[in-house]
Amino acid sequence: MGLRALIVDDSPVTRRVIRRMLDMLELPIARVAEAGDGLEALDRAREGADLLITDLHMPNLDGEGLLDRLADEGLLRDLQVVVCTSDRSHARHAAVRARGAHAVIVKPVTPETLGATLAPLAARMA
Amino acid sequence: MTPDAVADITIRIFEDAAFLFTEPAPGPAAWDAPPVVARLEVSGDHAGRMELRLHPETARRTAEALLLPAPGEAEAAAGPVTAELLNVLAGALADAAYGPDARYRLVPPVLGPFEDELPPEAVRVDLVTLEGEPLSVAFAA
Numbered sequence: 621m622g623l624r625a626l627i628v629d630d631s632p633v634t635r636r637v638i639r640r641m642l643d644m645l646e647l648p649i650a651r652v653a654e655a656g657d658g659l660e661a662l663d664r665a666r667e668g669a670d671l672l673i674t675d676l677h678m679p680n681l682d683g684e685g686l687l688d689r690l691a692d693e694g695l696l697r698d699l700q701v702v703v704c705t706s707d708r709s710h711a712r713h714a715a716v717r718a719r720g721a722h723a724v725i726v727k728p729v730t731p732e733t734l735g736a737t738l739a740p741l742a743a744r745m746a
Numbered sequence: 747m748t749p750d751a752v753a754d755i756t757i758r759i760f761e762d763a764a765f766l767f768t769e770p771a772p773g774p775a776a777w778d779a780p781p782v783v784a785r786l787e788v789s790g791d792h793a794g795r796m797e798l799r800l801h802p803e804t805a806r807r808t809a810e811a812l813l814l815p816a817p818g819e820a821e822a823a824a825g826p827v828t829a830e831l832l833n834v835l836a837g838a839l840a841d842a843a844y845g846p847d848a849r850y851r852l853v854p855p856v857l858g859p860f861e862d863e864l865p866p867e868a869v870r871v872d873l874v875t876l877e878g879e880p881l882s883v884a885f886a887a
Contacts, residue, residue, distance in 0.1 A: 630854060631826065631829070631830045631833065631854075632826060633809075633812065633813065633823065633826045633827050633829075633830040634830055636812075636813050637812055637813070640813075640814070677851060677852055677853070677854060678854075679854065705837070706833050706834045706836060706837030706838075706852060707837055707851075707852060708837050708838070708840070708841035708846060709841075709846060709847075709848065709849065709850065710846045710847055711847065711849060712849075726837065727763070727833075727834045727837060728759065728762045728763030728764075728834050730762065
């Protein structure tokens with residue numbers, strides 16, 4: 621049984637680019653869902669997800685808020701979280717790691733970077 | 747930041763993000779069509795503004811390369827692709843201008859046209875694509 625991935629970004633362009641990269645990478649991903657902000661992502665995560673790839677700066681509920689809400693609901697325990705952001709602030713990267721993110725990728729995301737980050741996480745969940 | 751620094755970062759980021767190859771323009775940009783314009787604001791400890799102008803053909807071609815859209819879909823994606831390119835570029839420019847320990851927030855970009863101009867003290871850079879189309883970046887840090 622493959623993994624359930626959830627891509628969260630307010631940019632439909634970024635969601636589509638990451639989805640294309642996931643299609644290219646040879647990872648055991650069975651289903652990919654998308655959300656345009658943290659609130660929508662929370663709903664999708666409640667339905668079930670194994671791998672969350674999220675932006676930080678989004679309307680309604682940002683990436684840090686999403687991590688907090690996932691933790692409050694006990695959903696982070698079984699979820700691997702990768703933050704993809706154009707924000708290069710060390711303080712913000714440390715903050716999201718402290719909130720439970722397993723990795724931070726600085727945009728522009730490339731297939732090589734995404735694959736190298738996701739492969740060990742996918743292996744851990746397999 | 748100097749214009750050369752802004753140009754260097756822009757050239758590198760656009761190559762990595764979208765295989766969009768550019769070089770410094772020999773002179774001011776000459777637009778033969780209304781550009782696709784996106785702006786982004788920085789808030790927090792630093793209040794900055796950035797603007798990206800792409801030739802519509804550059805934006806359309808980049809959308810095709812990034813998204814593999816259905817026929818006719820690339821024109822509609824030109825604006826969102828321009829906005830996302832600015833978003834990615836903004837992170838690199840803000841990091842270079844303010845440093846990795848600064849506390850700031852990149853507000854999601856918005857698409858023009860705009861009635862006002864960025865302040866005169868903004869650093870402005872004119873580049874040209876391999877296809878000869880102008881591309882400009884402005885950064886008021």
